Amino acid sequence: MYLTKEEERALSGEYGAALQKAYEILVALGEVMDAERLVPIKSAQIAGVSYKNIGDAGLELLNDFASMGAKVKVLSTLNPAGMDLERWREMGIEEKFARKQLEIIQAFRRMGVRTTCTCTPYLIGNKPEFGSHVAWSESSAVAFANSILGARTNREGGISALAAAVAGKTPLMGFHLPENRAPKIEVQVKVVVDSVMKASLLGYVVGELSSGEVPLVKGRICASIECLKAFSAAAATSGGLALFHIEGVTAEALKRKKITTTHKERVQVDEEEMRQCLERLSARGEVDLVAIGCPHCTLEEILEMARALKGRRVRRDCRFWVFTSREVYSKAAEKGYVKIIEEAGGIVFSDTCMVVAPLDSLGIKRVATNSAKAAHYVPSTIGAEAVLTETASCIEMALG
Amino acid sequence: METIVLKGRGIVKGRAMGEALVSPKPISFYGDVDPESGVIVARDHPLKGASIAGKVLIFPRGRGSTVGSYIIYRLKKSGKAPAAIVNEETEPIIAAGCVVAEIPLVDRLDRSPIKAVSTGDLVEVDGYHGIVKVIRKEA
Numbered sequence: 001m002y003l004t005k006e007e008e009r010a011l012s013g014e015y016g017a018a019l020q021k022a023y024e025i026l027v028a029l030g031e032v033m034d035a036e037r038l039v040p041i042k043s044a045q046i047a048g049v050s051y052k053n054i055g056d057a058g059l060e061l062l063n064d065f066a067s068m069g070a071k072v073k074v075l076s077t078l079n080p081a082g083m084d085l086e087r088w089r090e091m092g093i094e095e096k097f098a099r100k101q102l103e104i105i106q107a108f109r110r111m112g113v114r115t116t117c118t119c120t121p122y123l124i125g126n127k128p129e130f131g132s133h134v135a136w137s138e139s140s141a142v143a144f145a146n147s148i149l150g151a152r153t154n155r156e157g158g159i160s161a162l163a164a165a166v167a168g169k170t171p172l173m174g175f176h177l178p179e180n181r182a183p184k185i186e187v188q189v190k191v192v193v194d195s196v197m198k199a200s201l202l203g204y205v206v207g208e209l210s211s212g213e214v215p216l217v218k219g220r221i222c223a224s225i226e227c228l229k230a231f232s233a234a235a236a237t238s239g240g241l242a243l244f245h246i247e248g249v250t251a252e253a254l255k256r257k258k259i260t261t262t263h264k265e266r267v268q269v270d271e272e273e274m275r276q277c278l279e280r281l282s283a284r285g286e287v288d289l290v291a292i293g294c295p296h297c298t299l300e301e302i303l304e305m306a307r308a309l310k311g312r313r314v315r316r317d318c319r320f321w322v323f324t325s326r327e328v329y330s331k332a333a334e335k336g337y338v339k340i341i342e343e344a345g346g347i348v349f350s351d352t353c354m355v356v357a358p359l360d361s362l363g364i365k366r367v368a369t370n371s372a373k374a375a376h377y378v379p380s381t382i383g384a385e386a387v388l389t390e391t392a393s394c395i396e397m398a399l400g
Numbered sequence: 401m402e403t404i405v406l407k408g409r410g411i412v413k414g415r416a417m418g419e420a421l422v423s424p425k426p427i428s429f430y431g432d433v434d435p436e437s438g439v440i441v442a443r444d445h446p447l448k449g450a451s452i453a454g455k456v457l458i459f460p461r462g463r464g465s466t467v468g469s470y471i472i473y474r475l476k477k478s479g480k481a482p483a484a485i486v487n488e489e490t491e492p493i494i495a496a497g498c499v500v501a502e503i504p505l506v507d508r509l510d511r512s513p514i515k516a517v518s519t520g521d522l523v524e525v526d527g528y529h530g531i532v533k534v535i536r537k538e539a
Contacts, residue, residue, distance in 0.1 A: 021500070028411050028495045028505075047466070054467055057435055057474030061500060157466030159496040 001030045001171070002037040010167070018070035018166065025163035030171030039133050039172040042151075043075040044165035045121045046113065047137030048158020050082035050356040051101040058158070059100060062107035065162070072112045073168035077126045079138050079158075080296070080323075080356050081105065081117040084349040091349065092362050113165070117351040118325035120229060120296040122149060125327075130251055133176055135164035139240070140233030140295050140373065146243040148228050150251025152176045155242050175243055181252065183245050183261045185210055189219025190270040196230045196301075197370040197390045198222075202269065203231035204372040205277050207239025209267050216253070216261050217246045219269075229295045234372040281375040283385035287368040290314075290398040291354040291378075292391065293323030294371035299331050301391075302348065306337035308395045314345030319364075320398045326350040346398070355381055368394045402536040406516060408509035410530035411490055412498040418483035420521040420534070421455040423447050424514055428464025429471040429497065438480030456523040457482035458513045462494035472497030484525035486513045486532055506530050 003011065011027060013020040026038060048054045082101050083093045093101075105115050116124055119138045128134045128151035136142045136153045145151040154174040156164065164170040174180055187209060193202050199222055206215055221227070228249070235241040245253045253259045292305065305322060314320045322341060324332070329350040332338050338348045354367065355377045367378050368387040375386035387397070425446060427433070432442040438453035452475075462468060472494070475481035481501055485494060490507040498505040504527030509516075517523060517534050524533040 024412075025496055025499045028499045029492050031409070031411055032490055032492060032495045032507075048470065054470050055435075055474075057470040058467070060477060061470055061473045157469060157492060157496060159466070159469045159500060160492060163496075 001027060001035055003027070007038060016069055018065065018068040021065070021068065022070065022163040022166035025159060026167055026169060026171055029160055030173065033171060033173045035171035035173035037172050038169040039176060040168055041074055041135050041164055041170050042128050042132045043126050043134045044072065044161050045077050045079070045126060045134070045136035045138060045141055046108070046158060046161040046165060047079040047156070049079045049104060049117055051097055051104055052082040052356060052358045054104070054158065059104050059107070062104060066107045066110040070111045070166050072165040074165055075126055076113045076165040077121045077124070078108060078113060078115055078117045080119055080353050081351050082357050083352050085117070085351045087349060090347060091357060091359070093358065097358060111166070116326055118296050119353070120325060123296070123298060123328060124325050130255070133170065135161050135170040137161045139236035140229065142242050143232035143236045143244065144229055146175055147232060147245065147250045150255065181214065181243060183216035183259065184213040184265070185215050186261045186266045187215045187217045188266065188268045189217060189221060190268055191274055193219065193221045193227070195222065195390055196226050197388065199227035200230035200234045200370065200372040201274055201278055201388070203234030204238045204281070204376070205269050205273055206244065207235035207237065207241050209269070210239050210241060212240060215241070215244050216259060217244060221246055221249065223249045226298055226301055230371060233295050237373040237376050278388060281372055281386065282388035283366060284387065285366055287366040287387055287397050288317060289319045289321065289364045289367045289384070290394050291321050291323070291367050291369050291374060292394060294353055294355060294369065294374035296353065297322055297324040297328065299328050302328070302332040302337045302341070304391065305395065306340040308392065309344035309346060310340050312344050312399055314398045318398050320346035321354070322346060322348045323353040324348065324350060354378060368397045370394055404516060404534045404536070406509040406511055406513060406532040406534065408506050408530045408532065410506055410527045411495055412503060412505035412527050414502060414504035414527045415525065416456065416483040416504050417522070417524045418454055418456040420517045420519055420523045421447065421450060421452060421457050422514060422517055422519045423457070423459040425459065426461050426463040427459045428462065429468035429493070430465040433471060433475070435471045435474040436478055436480070438475055452482045453480040455482050456484045456486060456525055458486045458517055460488045460514060462487070462491050464493070466493050468493045469497035469500065472503065473501045476501035476503065484527070486525060488512055488514065506532055
């Protein structure tokens with residue numbers, strides 16, 4: 001891989017051990033993936049934050065890296081943590097877990113990372129411009145950044161994103177290169193997709209149908225931020241999609257007058273396909289947890305819930321949990337939405353979600369959610385069945 | 401004794417020598433390997449029960465979660481890491497793990513290391529030049 005003189009110096013350790021390590025990581029990854037050179041990035045979004053996920057191994061590495069003097073060079077935010085960093089007791093998190101989780105956050109803080117833990121960095125000020133290179137990790141955020149914003153990122157691991165943040169660069173390969181961003185398969189959607197849950201379900205179906213290729217999706221698909229983040233998360237979950245195009249909606253589809261697939265392959269999604277997928281993802285029956293916020297809720301979504309819950313009461317034998325970023329939480333608290341939801345018996349948590357928190361010990365049996373991603377993961381992460389349904393219906397299930 | 405030399409690509413620098421442990425299957429360090437003992441614990445893995453500590457670990461490629469990189473680091477800190485890793489074609493999880501743990505890593509050899517090396521052979525890995533020297537154990 002080609003390196004500039006300056007990069008060679010950093011790699012040889014002239015600017016300290018931490019920067020040297022970061023360059024060693026990036027060069028090794030670049031070599032592995034046959035990258036030509038490094039490219040400067042505008043921001044990073046770093047995974048490997050939940051203690052449940054990275055454990056003592058990760059905590060040790062982050063502490064060591066921080067102690068070497070590692071400092072990030074670009075705006076960097078974090079993936080969700082394993083708990084609400086303040087209200088973890090209300091989630092049933094154990095003291096020992098909480099202590100380790102806070103140590104992880106502290107290590108990131110020492111490196112200059114903005115310790116906002118969210119899968120929706122683009123809602124809280126980490127929103128790259130069209131065409132800019134970034135190094136993001138969270139699969140749904142990667143899909144959103146590439147597709148909706150038209151930024152350029154591969155799906156980074158926790159270590160590679162941190163190394164990229166410290167060096168301010170990433171190997172030029174994969175989705176950083178225009179030739180890898182063209183759609184290769186066309187997906188024609190024959191159903192009207194007009195809600196967050198439907199967008200999420202469609203994302204899941206498209207992810208499965210695309211078999212790893214960049215799809216061009218055509219159809220009547222709700223283009224709100226909420227629908228698009230739900231679609232991004234589900235497509236990344238079922239098919240590992242890091243980039244998709246939706247005609248007339250996504251950034252590159254809008255920029256180019258005509259976007260066409262390079263291959264002739266075409267698939268269709270109809271009512272039946274959607275129904276079958278829902279059947280596979282969703283169980284039936286009474287729930288003891290309603291979890292909304294995968295990906296993290298926008299302010300509008302919290303408002304929608306506050307409106308539906310105002311003056312009503314969640315069943316005693318059901319939890320109603322909303323997940324969002326700390327910034328959106330603060331705004332929702334300021335506007336009084338949090339108070340309304342909590343007076344109804346719900347809780348609005350920040351920094352975490354139902355997928356990364358260690359909720360398996362709570363004995364939850366069935367979870368209602370509007371997110372296909374959450375429905376995909378909760379059987380293994382919480383050990384509960386999932387009911388995938390519209391937001392309004394999730395709320396009704398909590399009210400009994 | 402027979403010595404063979406395989407030439408490939410050095411990804412992570414360093415030199416190490418050890419007994420070969422050859423896995424015909426890809427390895428996910430997250431889940432397949434116990435980070436404290438260095439023992440392969442995956443139920444369906446052909447090397448289940450074997451320790452990777454101090455070995456030259458040879459397998460086709462990494463797989464699974466990127467948390468695997470942290471596990472490689474943890475193994476190093478607890479003294480249970482492999483001395484070197486040789487892959488057919490490596491990928492980012494193994495590469496990042498080997499850099500942070502300072503474990504020599506070589507791939508893309510001129511012959512498949514899975515076929516050319518047997519468990520128990522003595523192997524010398526040169527991560528600077530991408531060279532793997534194999535000293536065959538007595539047949």
